[in-house]
Amino acid sequence: MAFSSGNDSGGPMADINVTPLVDVMLVLLIIFIITAPLMSHKVQIKLPEANLIQDPEKAQKRKLPITVSVKENGSLYWNDEAITKEILESRLSSAAQLTPQPPLNLRGDRTTKMRTINEVTRIAQEQGMLDVGFVATKDRSQ
Numbered sequence: 001m002a003f004s005s006g007n008d009s010g011g012p013m014a015d016i017n018v019t020p021l022v023d024v025m026l027v028l029l030i031i032f033i034i035t036a037p038l039m040s041h042k043v044q045i046k047l048p049e050a051n052l053i054q055d056p057e058k059a060q061k062r063k064l065p066i067t068v069s070v071k072e073n074g075s076l077y078w079n080d081e082a083i084t085k086e087i088l089e090s091r092l093s094s095a096a097q098l099t100p101q102p103p104l105n106l107r108g109d110r111t112t113k114m115r116t117i118n119e120v121t122r123i124a125q126e127q128g129m130l131d132v133g134f135v136a137t138k139d140r141s142q
Contacts, residue, residue, distance in 0.1 A: 063098065063100060063101070063102030063103075064102060065102055065103040065104065065105045065133075066078070066079065066095060066102050066103070066104050066105065067079050067080075067105045067107060067135075068088065068104060068105070068106050068107070068120060068124075069107045069108070070106070070107065070108045070109070070112050070116055070117060070120055071109055071112065072109045072111045072112050072113075074116050076088055076120070078091060085123070088120070088123060089123055089127060092104070092123065092124050092127035092128075092129055093127040093128065095127075095129070096127050096128030096129050096130075097128070101129070101130055101131065102131075103131040103132075103133060104124055104129050104131060104132045104133065105133050105134075105135050106120060106121065106124075106132060106133065106134050106135065107134075107135040108134075117134075
């Protein structure tokens with residue numbers, strides 16, 4: 001059984017087959033023709049411009065965050081000062097009434113029970129704190 005290579009020399013054919021390339025290019029062209037009209041919005045609005053220059057007066061008005069730390073044994077610390085749950089409730093209540101309200105950063109030991117963290121979070125929400133965040137360290141193994 002003999003195959004013809006298309007030339008008289010009997011060697012392999014060295015022409016590049018461009019048919020798959022043309023097929024891919026046509027598919028991409030059709031995709032761009034279909035999606036290009038979808039990129040324009042029918043309703044034209046003027047978006048506000050961002051002002052990245054910070055006003056020093058606003059920076060001074062911004063409150064520093066409150067840090068509440070919880071140890072494994074359940075002891076509480078308000079900005080590194082040991083407190084009880086009753087004092088925590090009263091301080092959070094007075095902090096929630098400030099304008100603007102300072103953010104609350106909640107830190108817990110690695111071995112602190114989630115029940116304790118949930119209880120402190122519930123107390124903060126009941127006292128009216130709106131911005132409660134949890135502080136964690138980034139895993140360095142990744």
